[in-house]
Amino acid sequence: MSQASPIPGRGLLTPQDHTILMIDFQSQMAFATRSIDAITLRTNAALVAGAAAGFEVPTILTTVAAAAFSGPMFDEVTEPFPGQSLLDRTSMNCWEDEAVIEAVNAAVNERVVLCGLWTSVCIVGPALSALDQGFEVLVIADACGDVSDEAHDRAMDRMVQAGVRPMTSVQYLLELQRDWARGETYAMTTDLARKFAGGYGLGITYARQMFDASEGQTVGEAAE
Structure with a gap:
Protein backbone atom coordinates (compact mmCIF):
# COMPACT_ATOMS: atom_id res chain seq x y z
CA MET A 1 0.00 0.00 0.00
CA SER A 2 1.30 3.46 -0.88
CA GLN A 3 2.42 5.68 1.98
CA ALA A 4 1.90 9.42 1.77
CA SER A 5 4.76 11.80 2.64
CA PRO A 6 5.05 15.63 2.54
CA ILE A 7 7.29 15.59 -0.54
CA PRO A 8 6.41 17.31 -3.86
CA GLY A 9 5.82 15.12 -6.88
CA ARG A 10 8.65 14.75 -9.37
CA GLY A 11 6.37 16.04 -12.12
CA LEU A 12 6.34 19.52 -10.59
CA LEU A 13 8.77 22.11 -11.92
CA THR A 14 11.49 23.66 -9.80
CA PRO A 15 13.59 26.70 -10.77
CA GLN A 16 16.67 24.52 -11.16
CA ASP A 17 15.32 21.61 -13.22
CA HIS A 18 14.31 23.20 -16.51
CA THR A 19 15.25 25.60 -19.27
CA ILE A 20 12.65 27.95 -20.72
CA LEU A 21 12.63 29.10 -24.33
CA MET A 22 10.64 32.26 -25.04
CA ILE A 23 10.17 32.22 -28.79
CA ASP A 24 9.36 35.00 -31.28
CA PHE A 25 7.38 37.38 -29.09
CA GLN A 26 7.69 39.95 -31.88
CA SER A 27 5.46 42.69 -33.23
CA GLN A 28 4.94 41.31 -36.73
CA MET A 29 4.14 37.84 -35.36
CA ALA A 30 1.60 39.33 -32.96
CA PHE A 31 -0.12 41.27 -35.78
CA ALA A 32 -1.61 38.11 -37.25
CA THR A 33 -2.31 36.35 -33.95
CA ARG A 34 -6.05 35.83 -33.43
CA SER A 35 -6.37 33.01 -30.88
CA ILE A 36 -5.54 35.40 -28.02
CA ASP A 37 -5.79 39.18 -27.89
CA ALA A 38 -2.55 41.15 -27.92
CA ILE A 39 -2.95 42.62 -24.44
CA THR A 40 -3.55 39.25 -22.80
CA LEU A 41 -0.70 37.70 -24.75
CA ARG A 42 1.75 40.40 -23.71
CA THR A 43 0.55 40.28 -20.11
CA ASN A 44 1.01 36.51 -19.90
CA ALA A 45 4.40 36.71 -21.59
CA ALA A 46 5.46 39.38 -19.10
CA LEU A 47 4.34 37.17 -16.20
CA VAL A 48 6.36 34.24 -17.52
CA ALA A 49 9.46 36.35 -18.20
CA GLY A 50 9.28 37.92 -14.75
CA ALA A 51 8.90 34.53 -13.09
CA ALA A 52 11.79 33.01 -15.05
CA ALA A 53 14.07 35.94 -14.23
CA GLY A 54 12.98 36.15 -10.59
CA PHE A 55 13.58 32.46 -9.96
CA GLU A 56 16.81 32.52 -12.00
CA VAL A 57 15.63 29.89 -14.47
CA PRO A 58 17.99 29.39 -17.44
CA THR A 59 16.18 31.37 -20.14
CA ILE A 60 16.71 31.50 -23.89
CA LEU A 61 15.20 34.43 -25.79
CA THR A 62 15.02 33.78 -29.51
CA THR A 63 13.64 35.73 -32.47
CA VAL A 64 13.13 34.99 -36.13
CA ALA A 65 14.21 37.39 -38.91
CA ALA A 66 14.06 40.34 -36.52
CA ALA A 67 15.65 42.86 -38.89
CA ALA A 68 14.13 41.59 -42.13
CA PHE A 69 10.53 40.92 -41.16
CA SER A 70 9.34 40.12 -37.63
CA GLY A 71 10.52 43.17 -35.70
CA PRO A 72 11.73 43.53 -32.12
CA MET A 73 10.82 41.29 -29.20
CA PHE A 74 8.26 42.65 -26.74
CA ASP A 75 9.84 44.91 -24.12
CA GLU A 76 7.90 43.02 -21.44
CA VAL A 77 9.89 39.91 -22.29
CA THR A 78 13.35 41.44 -22.62
CA GLU A 79 13.30 43.88 -19.69
CA PRO A 80 13.62 41.20 -16.96
CA PHE A 81 16.85 40.05 -18.68
CA PRO A 82 18.97 43.21 -19.10
CA GLY A 83 21.96 42.70 -21.35
CA GLN A 84 20.93 39.22 -22.49
CA SER A 85 21.48 38.53 -26.18
CA LEU A 86 18.55 37.57 -28.37
CA LEU A 87 19.30 34.58 -30.58
CA ASP A 88 17.99 35.53 -34.02
CA ARG A 89 17.33 32.74 -36.52
CA THR A 90 16.26 32.03 -40.06
CA SER A 91 14.71 28.65 -39.18
CA MET A 92 11.07 28.50 -38.13
CA ASN A 93 11.95 25.59 -35.84
CA CYS A 94 14.41 27.02 -33.32
CA TRP A 95 15.58 23.49 -32.46
CA GLU A 96 17.31 23.48 -35.86
CA ASP A 97 19.39 26.53 -34.95
CA GLU A 98 22.92 25.78 -33.69
CA ALA A 99 23.11 28.80 -31.35
CA VAL A 100 19.84 27.86 -29.68
CA ILE A 101 20.93 24.24 -29.25
CA GLU A 102 24.26 25.36 -27.83
CA ALA A 103 22.36 27.39 -25.22
CA VAL A 104 20.04 24.46 -24.43
CA ASN A 105 23.00 22.14 -23.91
CA ALA A 106 24.82 24.70 -21.78
CA ALA A 107 21.88 24.78 -19.35
CA VAL A 108 22.20 21.00 -18.76
CA ASN A 109 18.50 20.43 -18.04
CA GLU A 110 16.39 17.57 -19.35
CA ARG A 111 13.18 19.56 -19.02
CA VAL A 112 12.29 22.25 -21.54
CA VAL A 113 9.46 24.77 -21.20
CA LEU A 114 8.27 26.57 -24.35
CA CYS A 115 6.08 29.57 -25.09
CA GLY A 116 5.77 32.01 -27.97
CA LEU A 117 4.39 32.64 -31.45
CA TRP A 118 2.99 30.85 -33.36
CA THR A 119 1.84 27.70 -31.61
CA SER A 120 1.44 25.59 -34.75
CA VAL A 121 4.85 26.39 -36.20
CA CYS A 122 7.46 27.84 -33.87
CA ILE A 123 6.25 25.92 -30.79
CA VAL A 124 5.29 22.59 -32.39
CA GLY A 125 8.67 22.41 -34.15
CA PRO A 126 10.93 22.55 -31.07
CA ALA A 127 8.41 20.63 -28.93
CA LEU A 128 8.36 17.58 -31.18
CA SER A 129 12.10 17.85 -31.84
CA ALA A 130 12.96 18.01 -28.14
CA LEU A 131 10.68 15.08 -27.33
CA ASP A 132 12.35 13.05 -30.06
CA GLN A 133 15.72 13.69 -28.43
CA GLY A 134 14.61 12.53 -24.98
CA PHE A 135 13.67 15.84 -23.33
CA GLU A 136 10.58 16.32 -21.21
CA VAL A 137 8.61 19.21 -22.73
CA LEU A 138 6.03 21.56 -21.24
CA VAL A 139 4.20 24.33 -23.12
CA ILE A 140 2.67 27.41 -21.49
CA ALA A 141 -0.51 27.43 -23.56
CA ASP A 142 -1.79 30.89 -22.65
CA ALA A 143 1.57 32.46 -23.45
CA CYS A 144 1.27 31.14 -27.01
CA GLY A 145 -0.91 32.25 -29.89
CA ASP A 146 -1.73 31.54 -33.50
CA VAL A 147 -3.55 32.90 -36.53
CA SER A 148 -6.84 31.29 -35.43
CA ASP A 149 -8.36 29.38 -32.52
CA GLU A 150 -8.33 26.28 -34.70
CA ALA A 151 -4.61 26.60 -35.44
CA HIS A 152 -3.72 27.04 -31.75
CA ASP A 153 -6.04 24.29 -30.51
CA ARG A 154 -4.95 21.70 -33.06
CA ALA A 155 -1.31 22.51 -32.35
CA MET A 156 -1.88 21.98 -28.62
CA ASP A 157 -3.73 18.72 -29.36
CA ARG A 158 -0.90 17.49 -31.54
CA MET A 159 1.74 18.27 -28.91
CA VAL A 160 -0.23 16.79 -26.01
CA GLN A 161 -0.86 13.61 -28.01
CA ALA A 162 2.91 13.39 -28.56
CA GLY A 163 3.62 13.73 -24.83
CA VAL A 164 3.91 17.46 -24.16
CA ARG A 165 2.49 18.68 -20.83
CA PRO A 166 0.43 21.90 -21.11
CA MET A 167 0.27 24.54 -18.38
CA THR A 168 -0.65 28.21 -17.92
CA SER A 169 1.35 31.31 -17.08
CA VAL A 170 -0.06 31.67 -13.56
CA GLN A 171 0.51 27.97 -12.97
CA TYR A 172 4.14 28.43 -14.01
CA LEU A 173 4.69 31.25 -11.52
CA LEU A 174 2.96 29.52 -8.60
CA GLU A 175 4.54 26.13 -9.27
CA LEU A 176 7.97 27.71 -8.91
CA GLN A 177 6.98 29.44 -5.63
CA ARG A 178 4.80 26.60 -4.28
Missing part, protein backbone atom coordinates in the same frame (compact mmCIF):
# COMPACT_ATOMS: atom_id res chain seq x y z
CA ASP A 179 5.11 27.62 -0.62
CA TRP A 180 4.28 31.07 0.74
CA ALA A 181 6.84 30.51 3.51
CA ARG A 182 9.64 30.89 0.94
CA GLY A 183 10.40 34.41 2.01
CA GLU A 184 13.22 35.05 -0.47
CA THR A 185 10.82 34.96 -3.43
CA TYR A 186 7.54 35.84 -1.71
CA ALA A 187 7.54 39.56 -2.56
CA MET A 188 8.64 38.93 -6.15
CA THR A 189 5.90 36.33 -6.67
CA THR A 190 3.11 38.42 -5.18
CA ASP A 191 4.29 41.53 -7.04
CA LEU A 192 4.14 39.66 -10.36
CA ALA A 193 0.72 38.25 -9.49
CA ARG A 194 -0.69 41.66 -8.62
CA LYS A 195 0.74 43.24 -11.76
CA PHE A 196 0.01 40.58 -14.36
CA ALA A 197 -2.27 37.82 -13.04
CA GLY A 198 -5.68 39.37 -13.64
CA GLY A 199 -8.39 38.20 -11.21
CA TYR A 200 -5.91 36.12 -9.27
CA GLY A 201 -3.73 39.18 -8.85
CA LEU A 202 -6.70 41.09 -7.43
CA GLY A 203 -7.15 38.30 -4.89
CA ILE A 204 -3.47 38.44 -3.98
CA THR A 205 -3.73 42.21 -3.45
CA TYR A 206 -6.76 41.85 -1.18
CA ALA A 207 -5.26 38.97 0.81
CA ARG A 208 -2.01 40.82 1.33
CA GLN A 209 -3.81 43.98 2.43
CA MET A 210 -5.89 42.01 4.93
CA PHE A 211 -2.84 40.21 6.26
CA ASP A 212 -0.85 43.43 6.57
CA ALA A 213 -3.73 45.09 8.41
CA SER A 214 -4.16 42.22 10.87
CA GLU A 215 -0.55 41.24 11.43
CA GLY A 216 1.50 44.27 10.48
CA GLN A 217 3.78 42.17 8.29
CA THR A 218 3.76 40.09 5.12
CA VAL A 219 3.95 36.31 4.97
CA GLY A 220 7.47 36.69 3.61
CA GLU A 221 8.53 38.83 6.57
CA ALA A 222 6.99 36.34 8.98
CA ALA A 223 8.95 33.52 7.35
CA GLU A 224 12.31 35.25 7.75
